[in-house]
Amino acid sequence: MIDLYTYATSNGKRVAIMLEECDLDYQVHKVDLRRGEQKTTEFLQLNPSGRIPVIVDNEKSLVLTQSSAILLYLAEKTGRFIANDSISKAKVLEWFLFHATDVAITSGNAFYLINSEWLEYRESAQRLKDRVYDWYQYFNQQLSENKFLVDNQYSIADIAMLPSVVGNDDVFFDKYAHIARWKDEVLSRPAVQRGLNII
Ligand SMILES: N[C@@H](CCC(=O)N[C@@H](CS)C(=O)NCC(=O)O)C(=O)O
Structure with a gap:
């Protein structure tokens, strides 16, 4: 337990x-x-x-x-949700760590600054937001060629990324059609729905 x-x-x-x-x-x-x-x-x-x-x-x-x-x-x-052979595992970790070290940190800080009341933070917020879009462009490109982030196999890379993506508005997803398609695919999994709704 x-x-x-x-x-x-x-x-x-x-x-x-x-x-x-x-x-x-x-x-x-x-x-x-x-x-x-x-x-x-x-x-x-x-x-x-x-x-x-x-x-x-x-x-x-x-x-x-x-x-x-x-x-x-x-x-x-x-x-x-992680590959056994070292090459596939390395690719899962590449995307898993892309989320942990780039997407999560940049999005978290951008969210904080965008929602700050302080005018002086606006420029920093914009810079971080541009960076998030840059990451999403790369992420969108990967999903244009793959069903999931790595080798068409659903993995911890997808599980880590999903909650960072859910919650972005629809306007945002007009720009990133492959991310939108992937998001719907992952959200259709019953285990994902249960996990999102535990609280
Ligand atoms: N890098 C950590 C971040 C943990 C974290 O910042 N948790 C937030 C909620 S998402 C929290 O507990 N914040 C409460 C606080 O800072 O007082 C992780 O991935 O678990």
Whole structure:
């Protein structure tokens, strides 16, 4: 049994989707970020950085934070959604890490600055937004030739990316038809729907 400490954010959702896709037995513990529950003494004992998601794999006495590390751990644990041969695995990790180190960080910071009240942040926000569009252009091109991000095989690269993409508006997707097609394909998976709706 795995305990999942989470909230309805992109980082939380990708872990819930992975647990559902792997058909693992897990229990959800809601950590209400708006009420500051991530900073309680009890939660800080689990994750001293005071952030979700966290899983506890009771079978292994393992406490794990960082959504990307959790996805990778669950993929290795179940042998699912990551290729076995080293070349295909390297390509999955290429796209998985493209999400973790480029898309997630840039989009998160752009979102923060765009929604800031401070005029002086507008230029920085625009620069980050342009960068996000640049990443999406590359991502769209990959999907013009592949059903999923790597070798037409649904993998942790797709699971990691989806919650960052859901939530962007329709105008945005007019520009990126292949991302829009991929998004609908991934969203049609019952496990994805269950994972997106756990909270
Ligand atoms: N790199 C981490 C980011 C974790 C993170 O920033 N979590 C946010 C929610 S998406 C959080 O718990 N924020 C609460 C806070 O900063 O107080 C991951 O991928 O899990």
